[in-house]
Amino acid sequence: MLRQTRRKENTVSRTRTLAASASAALIGAGLLATAPAQAAKSAPDNALHVMTLNLYLGGSLGDAINAASNIVEFLPAAAKVYDTAIKTDFPLRAQWIAKTVKKQNPDIITLNELTEWVASSSSGATLPSYDYLPLLQDALKNEGMTFEVASLSPNADIGYSDTVGIPYYNAKKPGCDQLFPIEAALRCQVRLKDRDAVLYNTASTDLQFTGTSDHGNFSKQTTFEVAGSKLSFERGWASAAFTFRGKAVTVITSHLEVESQDGKGKKGKYGPKNWPSKVQVAQGKELLKIAKQKAKETDGRIILAGDLNSDANGYYSPTYRNLTKSYFKDSWKQTGGKFGKAVGATCCQTGTLKSSKRLDSGDPVIPTRIDLVLTRGGKAVWKKIDGTKLMQKKQPKWQSDHYFYAAAVRLT
Numbered sequence: 001m002l003r004q005t006r007r008k009e010n011t012v013s014r015t016r017t018l019a020a021s022a023s024a025a026l027i028g029a030g031l032l033a034t035a036p037a038q039a040a041k042s043a044p045d046n047a048l049h050v051m052t053l054n055l056y057l058g059g060s061l062g063d064a065i066n067a068a069s070n071i072v073e074f075l076p077a078a079a080k081v082y083d084t085a086i087k088t089d090f091p092l093r094a095q096w097i098a099k100t101v102k103k104q105n106p107d108i109i110t111l112n113e114l115t116e117w118v119a120s121s122s123s124g125a126t127l128p129s130y131d132y133l134p135l136l137q138d139a140l141k142n143e144g145m146t147f148e149v150a151s152l153s154p155n156a157d158i159g160y161s162d163t164v165g166i167p168y169y170n171a172k173k174p175g176c177d178q179l180f181p182i183e184a185a186l187r188c189q190v191r192l193k194d195r196d197a198v199l200y201n202t203a204s205t206d207l208q209f210t211g212t213s214d215h216g217n218f219s220k221q222t223t224f225e226v227a228g229s230k231l232s233f234e235r236g237w238a239s240a241a242f243t244f245r246g247k248a249v250t251v252i253t254s255h256l257e258v259e260s261q262d263g264k265g266k267k268g269k270y271g272p273k274n275w276p277s278k279v280q281v282a283q284g285k286e287l288l289k290i291a292k293q294k295a296k297e298t299d300g301r302i303i304l305a306g307d308l309n310s311d312a313n314g315y316y317s318p319t320y321r322n323l324t325k326s327y328f329k330d331s332w333k334q335t336g337g338k339f340g341k342a343v344g345a346t347c348c349q350t351g352t353l354k355s356s357k358r359l360d361s362g363d364p365v366i367p368t369r370i371d372l373v374l375t376r377g378g379k380a381v382w383k384k385i386d387g388t389k390l391m392q393k394k395q396p397k398w399q400s401d402h403y404f405y406a407a408a409v410r411l412t
Contacts, residue, residue, distance in 0.1 A: 058085025123175030
């Protein structure tokens with residue numbers, strides 16, 4: 001049986017403009033598929049049900065970052081990230097993600113890699129633009145659910161400048177097949193925007209958004225150089241204050257830095273020798289300070305949910321340990337979850353979402369439990385990993401390169 005959340009009439013209407021007509025066509029294609037016939041075990045009604053989803057930006061940034069020092073190598077690599085994002089088809093994936101959210105019917109969802117691809121062409125080439133937020137909200141509405149944004153953190157905004165995107169160069173795409181001069185290359189442009197967000201279910205009558213929210217970017221960020229210019233892949237956090245059954249609680253999300261570029265491991269390989277990332281550790285410590293301050297505003301209660309890029313099973317990075325050794329409690333552990341190599345793993349599929357294997361690639365190679373719900377001032381009484389089944393037999397085969405994790409927390 002699905003958990004029956006307390007319902008109230010929702011008369012909110014919203015007009016959204018999707019970024020390209022191609023998006024609508026892809027959504028239509030997605031509606032031809034059927035959802036997995038699986039019901040989730042019910043979460044308790046008297047506990048706050050929080051679900052964290054890394055939506056996957058659609059392509060792996062690794063090759064582009066590694067090629068950043070050479071513009072001739074960087075531009076095709078950057079174009080490949082965008083091309084893969086089109087093939088991994090978020091408009092279609094959003095339909096399936098919405099069905100997964102409907103199965104669980106959470107009070108709150110936190111979103112990481114809430115991407116916006118902004119593409120343009122003056123050469124007549126077709127370059128779709130996608131904004132994952134309205135696409136997902138519309139998909140949820142199609143499933144009869146309304147999730148409103150309580151807090152959103154604008155993070156990375158990767159372009160050639162503040163007003164110009166990265167030149168999109170693809171030797172096989174007419175109109176975008178000139179690398180030089182730069183004026184020709186700029187006829188096709190792509191911009192990548194990253195965000196984190198906290199959304200709430202308007203049908204949950206036990207939950208009220210207080211209207212108080214906050215967001216910010218971390219002091220320490222990963223930077224890389226492209227054609228003599230420094231770019232920073234900004235990461236941040238978003239928080240919002242709620243009351244649940246009369247008890248105040250803050251929900252905060254973040255997507256911490258991933259691969260270390262300051263370790264001593266072999267370039268392009270993951271594992272203990274490349275970890276910990278100094279940037280991630282610094283971000284994790286800053287996040288903990290922010291969380292402690294936010295918790296004071298809601299009677300000491302706070303839930304941290306998100307992709308923290310630190311394996312709870314200890315494969316790499318001390319950030320999980322730093323967060324949980326004296327402050328946060330892990331909902332997985334609170335509900336009897338076991339620990340061990342790849343136990344409870346939520347990451348990762350191959351970046352193309354082509355493989356049928358479960359968590360077959362990994363970032364790092366060993367599947368890791370990095371999508372977490374951590375609590376303070378509450379005890380988790382239920383948990384579930386979802387999005388674990390193939391959604392179709394062709395690319396994209398998965399809803400994301402991550403599984404989704406949810407926990408029900410009884411506030412104390």
